[in-house]
Amino acid sequence: MKLKKAVALSLAAIMTMSLGSAIPASADEEKAHLIMSFRTSGAVPSEENIKKVEQKLDELIADRINAEIELIILQSSSYKDQMTLMLSGYEQLDIMGAPASLIPSAVSGEQLRDLGDLLDEYGQGIREALGEELLNCGIFDGTQYCLPVNCDTTLGLGYYIMRKDICEKYDIDPDAITNYEELTEAFQKVHDGEPEMTVVAPGSAGYSFMQFSCTWDKLGNYFGVLDHWGQDDLTVVDLFETQSYRDYLDVMRDWYKRGFISADVTNATDSGSVQIKAGNLFAMANSNKPGMLAQEQMNTGIELVGAQVLPSISWTANNWQWCIPENAEHPEEAMQFLNLLYTDPDVINTIVYGLEGEDYVIHEDGRIGYPEGVDASNVGYSVASMLWSFGNEFNAYVWETNEPDVWEQTIAWNETGYRSKAFGFVFDPSPVQNEIAAVQNVYDQYRMSLECGLVDPETTLPEMVEKMKAAGLDTIIEEKQAQLDAWAEVTGAA
């Protein structure tokens, strides 16, 4: 009996004590703790350098938002998987940068918050920075779940980045190359002269050349597209049965047969830039935009030139959007912070380039570069390769390898090329999820080997089309057409 009393007493004592210590702690944490996630394709900064940037951000926003920021920075290769898992669980996440491929599943899983009211209340700056048309690209299923980013919206298709030294050696003038025939000719010269070298590879591992070889508007995924860069009308067709797709396959098959493409291309785990840097690749497929060469030169450390063989296009492929997940604990503060990210140059510069003096210095002409003794390999904090994804890149400093007027160039660039008639339309895949899973499975079996020329399209393509139809491709196309028609009715596009 005595013992029990003693236990009860000591328990009570412990509880009071812990209660006492809890009160001042919570008083300290009046500030909303915001957790924000995004990716980088460079090295992930160390814990302590991220801390410094977080502190700087806290200072910057202190008089405007009652919040403190915690950054989660992940490698781009695993970002989507990590986010899928975070959203599936109940981990706190207040601001999430979302690659386009993540958004449909997050929307249909009701993992994102409706931003409409928050945007009205706290996001006036975002509205102004993006403009109504761009902002609409963040509407999924009739709801503003996402905020697109203001960057280069035009995609320079069929852009091939080549090593300058080899071009000079074989007397190749990249500016004179304007179509596949001329490009093939140039590649042949390199292949004959450097038989040991792989001539051309896709820009990103796990993707075929098609990523940037479209002559159609892919309308989100490739299942149901608008042919001819979306210039004809709003009739959704099956890409895999179009002549456009077949023409592309024939070019790739020809290249593979000539030995331009590595037989191991389907297993590549290194991106094109890494292979160029390693010295065994001559050219890689990529997209074009102002500053692209500078960016890749920074990545590879090798002088590069580029040739574009297809027209540019503007379509609704906003590759990156910002969201506030259901798991957010402070949605209001999150939107306030996003508003600053889109409008305040100090915020975007700090979050992208790190600390002035430590991670970058400002030159006289207003551009920035690394301080003395610092370079890409030892910089403390920099996610500059992802600058375009931070809301409004036009607010940020220009890196020294770019021309000072790169932002004006980009704005002018966005006016060039085809503009798809479906610009602004976003496909909601949730009604045909089963079909997409099944068709995607078929596609994955053929995608790499077919689109990199390893197999003969004459026999393999019909096989793939037949299996896709069996898996429900037509249902997806019908659904897409219905959604597109409904969208056209609302927006008045034709």
Added chain:
Amino acid sequence: MSAKETAAVQPRKKVHLKKYLPIYLIALPGLIYLFINNYIPMAGLVVAFKNFSAKRGIWGSKWAGFKNFKYLFSTSDAFVITRNTLLYNVMFIVIGTTLAVMVAIFLADIKSRIRSQFFQSIILLPFLVSWVIISYLVFGFFSAETGFVNNTIRQGMGLAPLSWYNEPKYWPLIILAVYLWHQVGYTSIVYYASVVGIDNGYYEAADLEGATHWQKIWHITLPLIRPTIITMVLLAVGKIFYSDFGLFYQVPMNSGALFRTTGVIDTYVYKGLMEQGNIGMSAAAGLYQSCVGFVVVLLANLAVRKIDKDSAFF
């Protein structure tokens, strides 16, 4: 009379409890672990029948009936992955067990302690290598441009190089070889333990009778380790609808062209979850695997009971 009996029984019960209490206590952490890790999450299986929404939570999400299961069976994929999973596992059970038992008997025959331990370690080593590393070892063999097979073996025989990662028909053999290399050492440890545990008297008696080495294995060793083999096979049969994810995902390097012969239920579900983030579908596939696995164990146990009652689980 009966009162006397109860009086006699009761203290014995107490003695039993007292005697075995420490053993129960030893088992307790394991039981708690089992309860927390294997029983409580079963409630989550309800997700398989729901349209899971993060906003509404597990219990608040709307019911979906069997819609999530449709995904598994809506295409011919279901047949391919089920067939692959089953055939690979049958192959692993039959060939893997035979080899492991063989290795165990060989190992037990090595009289020198140092040599015996040396070989045990060597055989076990692959089991400790991560699948990611193994996938690159395999790639070293089968890479189309730089691989050992294309550049040394096929070239030596005057054959043209093959694009291995785009040729599904060779992969069942490659997968089997990699599996055996990786797994046999580990499985053979269990058999080795029971072979070593056999009373030496049997063998001495057989020697006196003039039995050959082969006869000793066939008539003494194998019958005596039969219960172990049956137990191990039953356990494996229970997992016949599961597959080693690393083996089927990493080793073929997730090459889409190989799906026809390397796609199994686990990799299919993984891709479905990662591409679509659909928890309901994944839960449905998991539930399907467990249910079928459970039925298969019951059937296997039934069969064993018919043949040899003592070796059956229940």
